[in-house]
Amino acid sequence: MKNNIKVERAIQNITQAKLAEMIGVSRQTVNAMELNKYVPSTVLALKISEIFHKKVNEIFFLDETD
Amino acid sequence: MKSRFLFSNKYKPVGWFLFLSGMILGIILMLNNINFPNWEVNVFPLVSENDFFSSPAFEWTLNNVADEIASLLVIIGGILVSFSKTKDEDEYISKIRMESLIWATYVNYVVLILAILFVFDISFLSVLIYNMFTILLFFMLRFHYVLYKTKKGVADEE
Numbered sequence: 001m002k003n004n005i006k007v008e009r010a011i012q013n014i015t016q017a018k019l020a021e022m023i024g025v026s027r028q029t030v031n032a033m034e035l036n037k038y039v040p041s042t043v044l045a046l047k048i049s050e051i052f053h054k055k056v057n058e059i060f061f062l063d064e065t066d
Numbered sequence: 067m068k069s070r071f072l073f074s075n076k077y078k079p080v081g082w083f084l085f086l087s088g089m090i091l092g093i094i095l096m097l098n099n100i101n102f103p104n105w106e107v108n109v110f111p112l113v114s115e116n117d118f119f120s121s122p123a124f125e126w127t128l129n130n131v132a133d134e135i136a137s138l139l140v141i142i143g144g145i146l147v148s149f150s151k152t153k154d155e156d157e158y159i160s161k162i163r164m165e166s167l168i169w170a171t172y173v174n175y176v177v178l179i180l181a182i183l184f185v186f187d188i189s190f191l192s193v194l195i196y197n198m199f200t201i202l203l204f205f206m207l208r209f210h211y212v213l214y215k216t217k218k219g220v221a222d223e224e
Contacts, residue, residue: 016220026154028216035219038158 003060006034008052023047069160073150081146088139091132100133107131137198144202152213162212170205 009019016034020027023044032038040048049056094103106128114123121127152159177200181193 025156026152026159027220028213029156029158031220032158032216038161041157044157 001039001060001066002036002063003033005030005048005059008054008059009034012052014051019048019051022051069151069155071149072155073146075151075153075155077146078150078152081143081148081150083143084139085143085147088136088141088143092136092140095133095136100130103132104130105132105135140199141202144199144206148202148205148209159213162216163209166205166209166212169208170201173204173208174201 005019009016014022016030017027020030023030024047025044029038029040029044033040045056045060049059052059091103108126109129109131110126111121111123114120116122121129174197178193178197181190181197185193
Protein backbone atom coordinates (compact mmCIF):
# COMPACT_ATOMS: atom_id res chain seq x y z
CA MET A 1 0.00 0.00 0.00
CA LYS A 2 1.17 3.49 -0.77
CA ASN A 3 0.16 6.85 0.62
CA ASN A 4 0.69 10.55 0.09
CA ILE A 5 0.86 11.59 3.73
CA LYS A 6 4.09 13.45 3.07
CA VAL A 7 2.49 15.51 0.29
CA GLU A 8 -0.64 16.26 2.32
CA ARG A 9 1.53 17.19 5.25
CA ALA A 10 3.48 19.62 3.08
CA ILE A 11 0.25 21.20 1.76
CA GLN A 12 -1.02 21.75 5.30
CA ASN A 13 2.45 22.70 6.51
CA ILE A 14 2.46 20.21 9.38
CA THR A 15 5.70 18.61 10.61
CA GLN A 16 6.00 14.85 11.26
CA ALA A 17 6.18 15.59 14.97
CA LYS A 18 3.02 17.72 14.88
CA LEU A 19 1.08 15.13 12.88
CA ALA A 20 2.24 12.40 15.27
CA GLU A 21 0.95 14.43 18.19
CA MET A 22 -2.38 15.16 16.46
CA ILE A 23 -3.11 11.47 15.78
CA GLY A 24 -1.58 10.25 19.05
CA VAL A 25 1.28 8.10 17.76
CA SER A 26 5.06 8.22 17.97
CA ARG A 27 7.11 10.12 15.40
CA GLN A 28 8.62 6.83 14.25
CA THR A 29 5.16 5.68 13.20
CA VAL A 30 4.53 8.73 10.98
CA ASN A 31 8.00 8.35 9.48
CA ALA A 32 7.52 4.60 8.85
CA MET A 33 4.15 5.24 7.16
CA GLU A 34 5.65 7.90 4.88
CA LEU A 35 8.45 5.52 3.90
CA ASN A 36 5.79 2.85 3.17
CA LYS A 37 7.40 0.64 5.80
CA TYR A 38 4.26 0.43 7.89
CA VAL A 39 0.61 0.02 6.93
CA PRO A 40 -1.49 1.79 9.58
CA SER A 41 -4.61 0.34 11.17
CA THR A 42 -8.00 1.47 9.87
CA VAL A 43 -8.44 3.61 13.00
CA LEU A 44 -5.20 5.44 12.31
CA ALA A 45 -6.02 5.86 8.61
CA LEU A 46 -9.40 7.40 9.54
CA LYS A 47 -7.72 9.79 12.01
CA ILE A 48 -5.28 10.89 9.30
CA SER A 49 -8.10 11.42 6.81
CA GLU A 50 -9.91 13.59 9.35
CA ILE A 51 -6.84 15.80 9.86
CA PHE A 52 -6.34 16.30 6.11
CA HIS A 53 -10.09 16.65 5.39
CA LYS A 54 -9.83 14.04 2.66
CA LYS A 55 -11.30 10.61 2.09
CA VAL A 56 -9.13 7.69 3.20
CA ASN A 57 -8.76 6.41 -0.37
CA GLU A 58 -7.49 9.79 -1.50
CA ILE A 59 -4.57 9.43 0.93
CA PHE A 60 -3.96 5.66 0.86
CA PHE A 61 -3.95 3.47 -2.25
CA LEU A 62 -3.17 -0.10 -3.15
CA ASP A 63 -0.08 -0.82 -5.23
CA GLU A 64 0.73 -3.71 -7.56
CA THR A 65 1.98 -5.99 -4.78
CA ASP A 66 -1.25 -5.83 -2.74
CA MET B 67 -3.73 2.48 21.93
CA LYS B 68 -4.87 -0.31 24.18
CA SER B 69 -2.23 -2.99 24.51
CA ARG B 70 -2.98 -6.12 26.43
CA PHE B 71 -0.50 -7.85 28.72
CA LEU B 72 1.92 -4.91 28.93
CA PHE B 73 3.03 -3.13 32.09
CA SER B 74 2.85 0.62 32.53
CA ASN B 75 5.86 2.63 31.39
CA LYS B 76 6.81 3.48 34.98
CA TYR B 77 7.99 -0.11 35.59
CA LYS B 78 10.67 0.12 32.91
CA PRO B 79 13.34 1.88 35.06
CA VAL B 80 12.50 -0.49 37.94
CA GLY B 81 13.03 -3.36 35.53
CA TRP B 82 16.41 -2.04 34.39
CA PHE B 83 17.53 -1.66 38.01
CA LEU B 84 16.50 -5.22 38.96
CA PHE B 85 17.86 -6.69 35.73
CA LEU B 86 21.26 -5.02 35.98
CA SER B 87 21.60 -5.84 39.70
CA GLY B 88 20.82 -9.46 38.88
CA MET B 89 23.32 -9.50 36.00
CA ILE B 90 26.09 -8.06 38.18
CA LEU B 91 25.37 -10.51 41.01
CA GLY B 92 25.19 -13.36 38.48
CA ILE B 93 28.53 -12.44 36.91
CA ILE B 94 30.22 -12.20 40.33
CA LEU B 95 28.81 -15.65 41.20
CA MET B 96 29.93 -17.15 37.87
CA LEU B 97 33.47 -15.82 38.39
CA ASN B 98 33.56 -17.45 41.85
CA ASN B 99 32.08 -20.87 40.96
CA ILE B 100 28.81 -19.92 42.69
CA ASN B 101 30.63 -19.87 46.08
CA PHE B 102 30.81 -16.12 46.60
CA PRO B 103 28.85 -14.20 47.78
CA ASN B 104 27.71 -16.94 50.15
CA TRP B 105 24.31 -16.02 51.57
CA GLU B 106 23.32 -19.18 53.42
CA VAL B 107 19.67 -19.34 54.33
CA ASN B 108 17.40 -22.16 55.46
CA VAL B 109 15.45 -23.46 52.48
CA PHE B 110 12.79 -26.11 52.08
CA PRO B 111 13.35 -28.18 48.94
CA LEU B 112 10.19 -29.69 47.48
CA VAL B 113 12.05 -31.86 45.00
CA SER B 114 15.44 -33.50 45.46
CA GLU B 115 17.59 -36.47 44.49
CA ASN B 116 18.63 -39.10 46.98
CA ASP B 117 22.36 -38.89 46.51
CA PHE B 118 25.53 -37.59 48.12
CA PHE B 119 25.33 -34.12 46.48
CA SER B 120 21.74 -33.29 47.38
CA SER B 121 19.82 -32.38 50.51
CA PRO B 122 16.70 -34.47 51.02
CA ALA B 123 13.31 -33.09 50.05
CA PHE B 124 10.80 -31.90 52.68
CA GLU B 125 13.52 -31.07 55.21
CA TRP B 126 14.92 -27.68 56.11
CA THR B 127 18.48 -27.30 54.92
CA LEU B 128 21.09 -24.58 54.41
CA ASN B 129 21.62 -23.27 50.88
CA ASN B 130 23.47 -20.32 49.34
CA VAL B 131 20.58 -18.31 47.94
CA ALA B 132 22.76 -15.81 46.02
CA ASP B 133 22.24 -17.67 42.73
CA GLU B 134 18.49 -17.93 43.32
CA ILE B 135 18.33 -14.19 44.01
CA ALA B 136 20.39 -13.40 40.88
CA SER B 137 18.11 -15.60 38.73
CA LEU B 138 14.94 -14.01 40.10
CA LEU B 139 16.32 -10.48 39.65
CA VAL B 140 17.34 -11.16 36.05
CA ILE B 141 14.02 -12.82 35.15
CA ILE B 142 11.71 -10.34 36.91
CA GLY B 143 13.81 -7.36 35.80
CA GLY B 144 14.04 -8.73 32.27
CA ILE B 145 10.26 -9.24 32.06
CA LEU B 146 9.63 -5.69 33.30
CA VAL B 147 12.13 -4.16 30.86
CA SER B 148 10.79 -6.24 27.97
CA PHE B 149 7.09 -5.84 28.58
CA SER B 150 6.70 -2.36 30.02
CA LYS B 151 5.25 0.04 27.49
CA THR B 152 7.62 2.50 25.90
CA LYS B 153 6.80 6.16 26.56
CA ASP B 154 5.08 6.41 23.19
CA GLU B 155 3.81 2.84 22.72
CA ASP B 156 1.56 2.72 19.65
CA GLU B 157 0.55 0.24 16.97
CA TYR B 158 3.82 0.47 15.02
CA ILE B 159 5.92 -0.04 18.16
CA SER B 160 3.67 -2.96 19.11
CA LYS B 161 4.43 -4.46 15.70
CA ILE B 162 8.17 -4.03 16.27
CA ARG B 163 7.66 -5.61 19.71
CA MET B 164 5.89 -8.64 18.29
CA GLU B 165 8.41 -9.15 15.49
CA SER B 166 11.27 -8.88 17.96
CA LEU B 167 9.65 -11.50 20.16
CA ILE B 168 9.33 -13.92 17.23
CA TRP B 169 12.90 -13.15 16.20
CA ALA B 170 14.19 -13.71 19.75
CA THR B 171 12.36 -17.04 20.00
CA TYR B 172 13.93 -18.26 16.74
CA VAL B 173 17.44 -17.11 17.68
CA ASN B 174 17.11 -18.57 21.16
CA TYR B 175 16.17 -22.00 19.83
CA VAL B 176 18.73 -21.95 17.01
CA VAL B 177 21.40 -21.35 19.65
CA LEU B 178 19.90 -24.09 21.82
CA ILE B 179 19.79 -26.57 18.93
CA LEU B 180 23.46 -25.86 18.16
CA ALA B 181 24.27 -26.37 21.83
CA ILE B 182 22.33 -29.66 21.91
CA LEU B 183 24.37 -30.84 18.91
CA PHE B 184 27.79 -29.70 20.06
CA VAL B 185 27.83 -29.37 23.87
CA PHE B 186 27.71 -32.41 26.15
CA ASP B 187 27.85 -33.57 29.76
CA ILE B 188 28.40 -31.04 32.55
CA SER B 189 29.12 -28.23 30.04
CA PHE B 190 25.55 -28.58 28.85
CA LEU B 191 24.41 -27.57 32.35
CA SER B 192 25.84 -24.09 31.68
CA VAL B 193 23.88 -24.00 28.43
CA LEU B 194 20.69 -24.73 30.36
CA ILE B 195 21.53 -22.03 32.91
CA TYR B 196 22.15 -19.38 30.25
CA ASN B 197 19.13 -20.52 28.28
CA MET B 198 16.87 -19.50 31.16
CA PHE B 199 17.67 -15.87 30.37
CA THR B 200 18.71 -15.72 26.72
CA ILE B 201 15.23 -15.42 25.21
CA LEU B 202 14.61 -12.24 27.24
CA LEU B 203 18.11 -10.99 26.50
CA PHE B 204 17.77 -11.55 22.72
CA PHE B 205 14.36 -9.85 22.77
CA MET B 206 15.66 -6.83 24.70
CA LEU B 207 18.64 -6.43 22.38
CA ARG B 208 16.64 -6.71 19.16
CA PHE B 209 13.65 -4.61 20.31
CA HIS B 210 15.76 -1.74 21.62
CA TYR B 211 18.07 -1.87 18.61
CA VAL B 212 15.17 -1.59 16.15
CA LEU B 213 13.58 1.19 18.23
CA TYR B 214 16.89 3.04 18.23
CA LYS B 215 17.22 2.61 14.47
CA THR B 216 13.72 3.92 13.73
CA LYS B 217 14.27 6.85 16.09
CA LYS B 218 17.50 7.64 14.33
CA GLY B 219 15.64 7.45 11.00
CA VAL B 220 13.26 10.14 12.25
CA ALA B 221 16.16 12.34 13.38
CA ASP B 222 17.84 11.98 9.97
CA GLU B 223 14.60 13.02 8.26
CA GLU B 224 14.79 16.47 9.85
